Amino acid sequence: MGYINTIIILGGINIIAALGVAILTGYTGLFTIGHAGFMALGGYMSAIMAKEFNVPFPIAILIGGTFAGLCSFIIGYPAFRSQLRGDYFAIATLGFSESIRLLLNNTKTIGSIKLGGAFGYMAIPNHTTVLVVVIAVILSLFFMHMFVTSQYGKNCIAVSQDEVAAQMMGVNLLKTKMIALFISAFYAGVAGGLMAFYFAYLSPSFFTITKSSDLLAAVVFGGIQSLIGPVITAFILVLFPELLRSFAEWRLIIYGFLFVIVMIFRPQGLLGYVEMNFEFARVWWNKMFRRKQSGTQEG
Amino acid sequence: MELFIQQLVSGISIGAIYSLLAVGYALVYSVYNFTNWAFDGFMAFGAFMAFTGITSLFMPFWLAALLSIVLTVILSVGTEKLAYNPLRVRKAPRLFMMISAMGVNLATVNIINLIYGGTFRKFPVDNLQPIFIKGVSIGRMDLMAGGISFGVLALLWIFLYRTKWGLGIRASSIDILTASLMGINNNAVAMIVFAITGVLSSVAGVFYGIKYAVFPMMGVVTIKAMIASIVGGLGSLPAAIVGSMILGILETLVSGYISSTYRDLFSFLFLIIILLFFPNGLMGKSSDEKL
Numbered sequence: 001m002g003y004i005n006t007i008i009i010l011g012g013i014n015i016i017a018a019l020g021v022a023i024l025t026g027y028t029g030l031f032t033i034g035h036a037g038f039m040a041l042g043g044y045m046s047a048i049m050a051k052e053f054n055v056p057f058p059i060a061i062l063i064g065g066t067f068a069g070l071c072s073f074i075i076g077y078p079a080f081r082s083q084l085r086g087d088y089f090a091i092a093t094l095g096f097s098e099s100i101r102l103l104l105n106n107t108k109t110i111g112s113i114k115l116g117g118a119f120g121y122m123a124i125p126n127h128t129t130v131l132v133v134v135i136a137v138i139l140s141l142f143f144m145h146m147f148v149t150s151q152y153g154k155n156c157i158a159v160s161q162d163e164v165a166a167q168m169m170g171v172n173l174l175k176t177k178m179i180a181l182f183i184s185a186f187y188a189g190v191a192g193g194l195m196a197f198y199f200a201y202l203s204p205s206f207f208t209i210t211k212s213s214d215l216l217a218a219v220v221f222g223g224i225q226s227l228i229g230p231v232i233t234a235f236i237l238v239l240f241p242e243l244l245r246s247f248a249e250w251r252l253i254i255y256g257f258l259f260v261i262v263m264i265f266r267p268q269g270l271l272g273y274v275e276m277n278f279e280f281a282r283v284w285w286n287k288m289f290r291r292k293q294s295g296t297q298e299g
Numbered sequence: 300m301e302l303f304i305q306q307l308v309s310g311i312s313i314g315a316i317y318s319l320l321a322v323g324y325a326l327v328y329s330v331y332n333f334t335n336w337a338f339d340g341f342m343a344f345g346a347f348m349a350f351t352g353i354t355s356l357f358m359p360f361w362l363a364a365l366l367s368i369v370l371t372v373i374l375s376v377g378t379e380k381l382a383y384n385p386l387r388v389r390k391a392p393r394l395f396m397m398i399s400a401m402g403v404n405l406a407t408v409n410i411i412n413l414i415y416g417g418t419f420r421k422f423p424v425d426n427l428q429p430i431f432i433k434g435v436s437i438g439r440m441d442l443m444a445g446g447i448s449f450g451v452l453a454l455l456w457i458f459l460y461r462t463k464w465g466l467g468i469r470a471s472s473i474d475i476l477t478a479s480l481m482g483i484n485n486n487a488v489a490m491i492v493f494a495i496t497g498v499l500s501s502v503a504g505v506f507y508g509i510k511y512a513v514f515p516m517m518g519v520v521t522i523k524a525m526i527a528s529i530v531g532g533l534g535s536l537p538a539a540i541v542g543s544m545i546l547g548i549l550e551t552l553v554s555g556y557i558s559s560t561y562r563d564l565f566s567f568l569f570l571i572i573i574l575l576f577f578p579n580g581l582m583g584k585s586s587d588e589k590l
Contacts, residue, residue, distance in 0.1 A: 025394075029392075029394055031394060031397050031398070033401065074571065075571070078571050078574035078575050078578075079574065081574075081578065087328070087333065087334035087393075087397065088334075088525070088529055090334070090397070091334075091522060091525040091526065091529070092570070094522055095522050095526065095566075095567040095570065096567065098519070098522070098563065098567075099563065099564045099567045099568075102560075102561070102563055102564055103564065106560055106561075160394075209519070213401075213405055216398075216401070220398050224394075249413055250413070252405050252406075252408075252409040253405070253406050253409045253410055253413065255402070255405055255406075256401075256402045256403065256404070256405030256406025256407070256409065257402065257406050258402070259398055259399060259401060259402020259403075259405065260381070260382045260399050260402040260403060260406075262398075263382075263386060263391070263395045263396075263398050263399040263402070264382070264385045264386065264399070267391060267395050
């Protein structure tokens with residue numbers, strides 16, 4: 001049972017972080033390979049809040065997420081203001097995440113707080129349980145769904161499809177991208193916080209470029225402009241290495257080849273452009289039990 | 300003063316390596332409009348091939364370097380044919396090209412990691428005595444890296460600006476469709492561009508390996524090349540070289556006088572400062588101009 005709990009918790013954390021990448025890469029079309037940095041920021045911040053300042057656990061997580069979101073402006077504002085092409089934003093995220101890891105690796109103490117540098121930040125209170133993770137995933141999915149279907153979400157999709165056209169329709173590029181980045185970093189930060197309270201220990205080595213690639217993989221395989229796709233693949237990508245231990249060192253190689261194959265043969269991913277809704281349930285219900293009335297709705 | 304000059308020479312040689320990488324990115328970017336993320340994998344691949352040539356096949360350095368160049372060119376052109384060409388033919392969005400390139404990078408780096416292991420290796424070249432000029436010691440490898448890098452860049456310049464093939468590539472960078480209507484073979488241009496990319500990444504990989512160490516994740520240094528090309532100004536080859544030089548020298552000075560731990564952090568802060576005050580880079584042209 002403990003093993004299944006572990007998988008559910010790690011899968012849930014991965015889902016939340018992947019949702020963050022989905023809003024940025026999937027919906028807004030901004031390529032990111034540095035989300036591990038935001039996870040690290042959120043994780044350390046919420047751990048510090050809970051351990052050193054005795055902030056209640058849910059609030060600590062929210063503070064961690066908000067902190068990660070605010071830090072994202074450090075790269076977001078300069079990169080978006082100068083209208084850097086999307087590629088260079090990706091470099092900025094990579095540089096940012098590597099810098100964060102470097103800083104954490106070399107910061108032994110902040111004032112009286114012992115961060116431990118490369119040894120890791122120890123003795124974080126243990127709060128993350130299956131129930132907490134499930135609630136967090138449901139809330140994240142709900143809020144993300146609300147965002148994506150709102151006017152802001154539509155702006156994001158417009159930006160991803162054609163920036164110039166979006167701008168001509170009155171979409172404020174800077175504002176839209178900043179909002180998407182803030183939410184994205186917030187989600188990554190929350191995931192980092194949950195991770196901190198699960199492992200009761202944080203080390204800069206959790207947040208390498210491999211972690212960022214994992215999150216990107218979940219979104220690429222799950223599908224562009226879809227929430228439910230990345231959710232499913234984020235969970236599978238946690239489950240899979242657990243089931244096949246010997247697969248572990250081949251994992252990234254297989255991801256790499258799959259990236260290329262998916263882009264060539266099924267660029268929309270598993271469930272690309274499929275919005276999360278319960279329409280299929282209604283259609284199915286109609287088909288099964290109300291065959292006669294459903295004729296007009298199926299078209 | 301001696302220390303300063305020493306640092307300066309070292310900075311120029313590392314700047315030369317960055318400029319090889321930055322030019323490789325800028326070249327692909329200006330023709331195909333996407334960042335070739337696979338580039339850092341190619342760089343590590345090139346370094347490891349030269350390493351294997353020397354340690355396992357007992358080749359002399361120049362032969363191993365040649366082998367590495369040939370193999371990296373094959374890898375680079377093969378990647379173009381298998382991973383990028385199908386997307387380009389379909390006119391896929393740039394995001395897809397970047398994801399595909401990222402996939403090639405992940406696969407290359409991790410295959411190297413699987414075969415060789417993640418340890419840092421010293422590149423097996425003889426420990427050459429530094430040259431002393433008026434008390435300033437200058438590493439021979441620094442001189443060689445700088446000299447050969449500039450040689451390669453000069454050859455590239457001659458190729459791009461003084462030959463018919465180069466004219467074709469420059470025309471394609473302005474408008475690939477019109478260029479192909481004017482009788483320029485698109486596939487040949489792609490082959491040449493990615494072959495040049497392969498040469499650049501291999502040379503940079505070998506020299507970076509000599510200067511620091513050979514390890515699978517060594518390609519992460521290509522972030523610096525990208526930072527350099529943003530600092531210089533986007534999409535133009537001379538600006539990429541100027542940016543690389545500035546970054547290389549500043550970085551060496553920081554690691555010499557302040558702390559080598561925070562060298563990478565400094566480069567990133569430098570990028571943010573440049574972006575805040577010079578949004579188009581130091582030699583900023585309008586973003587429509589290329590190459």
